[in-house]
Amino acid sequence: MELKAVRNLRLCTKDCLCLYVCPYGATDTEDSIIDISKCVGCGICAQACPSGAISMVPTEYPPQQNKRDDVISVLNHLAQSKSDGEVTARQIAASTDKTGLKRLMTAVAKSQRLMEEDIEREGGFMLPQSGNTHELLMELIENPPTSDFPKDAAEKIMELVPNNEENY
Amino acid sequence: MKYVCQICGYIYDEDKEAVPFEQLPDDWKCPLCGAMKSDFKAEAPAVEKAYVPTHTETADLKKLSAGQLAAVCSNLARGCEKQYKAEESKLFNELANYFTAITPAVNDATVEKVAKLLQEDIEDYPHIRDVADNGKDRGAARVCVWGEKVTRMLSSLVNRYLEEGEQMLADTDIWVCTVCGFVYIGQEPPELCPVCKVPPYKFEKIERGA
Incomplete structure (x- = not known):
């Protein structure tokens, strides 16, 4: 399995050992993000880092778990309700003059979206590399919901993120 | 008797506390997550429940809104x-x-409608959990555990706003956990998200006048 080193900037305490141990200079960058074009995945920087800020992540991900139709169905129903709640709260936040209500409804809309994202993640869209995601993008490119659908973005994603279920 | 917070699971154990639960003031809050007294329930013995399948459930991926x-x-x-x-x-x-x-706008954007949708979700969760458990889908079960707690907290806060109005939020900030969506009212975010256990820096403050 091919791995690449990534640095978590929140954990990094700038002990700079990664700079000393990397044989390719991949860790020495102006924005502190490891240059993956130079990284060979040896893992020495991750082992040397005293703050545990570097982890090795695979370049290819295994297929996501299959979901049962009945689970997807009940999750979809819940997701729609969360979406309705989000839209309603956002509309109230946009139109009210009451500062407390505006903040509360902004919080509710954000919260509903976060729960909805979590539902979609467990409802078959965990990985951007999944067959599901690719099927959806393909469908949107072929039958865009409106004429101003950002087709280029969808096509670019399909090009950048390969489908990891094609050979399974 | 023990009373359990339906949002974060905090247990008020009368054997260990000086004040019986019923005698706590109405504005008493959960010391862990800030939930209202009415969000607590007396601890009930676990009941074995049977799974009732509903046969109308079929996945239709093509019909996402x-x-x-x-x-x-x-x-x-x-x-x-x-x-x-x-x-x-x-x-x-x-x-x-x-x-x-x-996404189409709704015609009746009222706080009452937000409260109603939240209440419907709360009633929906046990069934979703049954379907998840029956399918041995622990990821979907986890969505239910987190989502139900977060939804109960939202419902509790929205209902409180309907009763108390603007004064409820006049001198306090609102924080949203950017991982699970838990909403917390207070000057500072909690030390640990009571639902998903992430540290305070994962909380986002809802800015005034934003």
Whole structure:
């Protein structure tokens, strides 16, 4: 399995050992993000880092778990309700003059979206590399919901993120 | 008798406390998550429940609404971000913003409607949990555990706002856990998210006048 080193900037305490141990200079960058074009995945920087800020992540991900139709169905129903709640709260936040209500409804809309994202993640869209995601993008490119659908973005994603279920 | 917070699971054990639960003041709050006294329930013995399948449930992936597609895409943007794929994340967010913009507005945007939808979700969770357990889907079960707690807290706060109005939020900040969506009212975020256990820096403050 091919791995690449990534640095978590929140954990990094700038002990700079990664700079000393990397044989390719991949860790020495102006924005502190490891240059993956130079990284060979040896893992020495991750082992040397005293703050545990570097982890090795695979370049290819295994297929996501299959979901049962009945689970997807009940999750979809819940997701729609969360979406309705989000839209309603956002509309109230946009139109009210009451500062407390505006903040509360902004919080509710954000919260509903976060729960909805979590539902979609467990409802078959965990990985951007999944067959599901690719099927959806393909469908949107072929039958865009409106004429101003950002087709280029969808096509670019399909090009950048390969489908990891094609050979399974 | 023990009383359990339905939001974070905090237990008020009368054997260990000086004041019986019923005698606590009405404005008493859960010391862990800030939930209201009315969000506590007396601890009940566990009951064995039977799974009742509903046969109307069939997945139809082709029929996701614009609102759902917005969340599918913003979730995938997060997925890309976690995989350190910044460009891909940006593109998925572009799709998410498109779907958010074309999601139809609702005619009756009232706080009462927000409260009603939350209450319906609370009533929906046990059934979803049954379907998840029956399918041995622990990921979907986890969505129910987190989602039900977060939804109960939202419902509790929205109902409180309907009773108390603006004074409820006059001198306090509102915080949203950016991982699970838990909403907390207070000057500072909690030390640990009572629902998903992440540290305070994962909380976002809702800015005034934003």
